[in-house]
Amino acid sequence: MALLKNPLKKIIFFLWLILILGGLSYFITHQEQFEAKKIAALMQRFNSYMLLAYLVISILRGFTLIPSTPFVLAGGIAFPGQELLVLCISLLGILGSAALIYHFSDQLNFKAALEKLYPHHKLKQKLESRYGLFFVFLWSFIPVVPTDAVCYAAGAVRMNFIAFLLAVLLGELIICSLYVFTGAGLVNLIT
Numbered sequence: 001m002a003l004l005k006n007p008l009k010k011i012i013f014f015l016w017l018i019l020i021l022g023g024l025s026y027f028i029t030h031q032e033q034f035e036a037k038k039i040a041a042l043m044q045r046f047n048s049y050m051l052l053a054y055l056v057i058s059i060l061r062g063f064t065l066i067p068s069t070p071f072v073l074a075g076g077i078a079f080p081g082q083e084l085l086v087l088c089i090s091l092l093g094i095l096g097s098a099a100l101i102y103h104f105s106d107q108l109n110f111k112a113a114l115e116k117l118y119p120h121h122k123l124k125q126k127l128e129s130r131y132g133l134f135f136v137f138l139w140s141f142i143p144v145v146p147t148d149a150v151c152y153a154a155g156a157v158r159m160n161f162i163a164f165l166l167a168v169l170l171g172e173l174i175i176c177s178l179y180v181f182t183g184a185g186l187v188n189l190i191t
Contacts, residue, residue, distance in 0.1 A: 023064025039074030050078065051089060058093020062101050062148045063160045069093055069143060072179040087180045091172060098168045105155030127157045133167040140171025147172065 032038065058071055062156070075086035126135045127150075136159070139150040148166060154164045 027066050055089050059096035062097025065148050072125050074181045083180050090176050099152040105152045117143035134166035137171045140168045
């Protein structure tokens with residue numbers, strides 16, 4: 001823990017670690033709670049505040065590393081006929097989460113940690129290459145890899161913030177559009 005000399009950074013780091021471990025533990029042990037239909041039902045309980053709650057949950061979700069996919073699908077189920085609105089809120093949530101993660105990675109001293117633990121780490125090399133933004137775009141588009149992880153790494157290497165957000169937006173726009181416009185129908189067919 002020599003990387004975290006500042007007491008405030010230590011506290012933030014440990015709170016973040018507890019949040020991630022707690023969030024992932026809950027996600028693993030209560031996967032049935034993260035089914036799109038259950039999330040949609042929960043959102044519908046907050047009737048007049050659903051859209052705001054959906055946005056806040058979408059932004060804060062990134063700190064726990066819980067995947068955004070169930071939340072995007074839940075939005076499609078909870079707000080039928082409002083697919084464009086769901087897509088916009090989902091993307092705002094993902095971008096808000098990406099921005100917060102990007103900035104907090106600096107507060108948590110991820111760059112020093114990456115350099116100390118992995119001085120020749122391939123992820124760092126890919127992000128710092130001339131194809132770094134394309135790498136972030138692909139990472140954001142592929143549903144089996146967590147976009148939040150590349151956000152932490154991009155923040156650690158101090159990738160250009162606006163270009164980083166644009167790459168995340170383009171990648172997530174494609175996959176979220178598929179989820180919103182076809183995902184809700186598929187979830188209803190499967191379950």
